[in-house]
Amino acid sequence: MSAEITVYWRPGCVFCMKLWFKMRLTGTRYRPVNIWRDPEAAAFVRSVADGNETVPTVRVRSATGTERTMVNPRLSEVRRALTG
Numbered sequence: 705m706s707a708e709i710t711v712y713w714r715p716g717c718v719f720c721m722k723l724w725f726k727m728r729l730t731g732t733r734y735r736p737v738n739i740w741r742d743p744e745a746a747a748f749v750r751s752v753a754d755g756n757e758t759v760p761t762v763r764v765r766s767a768t769g770t771e772r773t774m775v776n777p778r779l780s781e782v783r784r785a786l787t788g
Contacts, residue, residue: 707786708764709727709732710735710763711727727782753775758776766785
């Protein structure tokens with residue numbers, strides 16, 4: 705199983721842009737999901753963010769299969785979650 709990062713975002717989110725910039729600088733690959741275009745993704749974000757659509761919300765599945773979801777994390781937290 706390979707590691708996977710999903711970043712839930714919405715247009716205009718400065719915090720999302722900052723995280724993306726840092727991820728690109730470090731070569732951290734991710735899959736972006738726009739919650740304004742994907743109702744299921746928006747529902748998922750609300751389920752983990754106390755009913756709010758707080759972004760970025762990041763879901764990390766490590767190579768060992770461990771899954772962790774974080775709301776507005778730092779890059780260091782995302783990278784740490786990759787190790788499982």
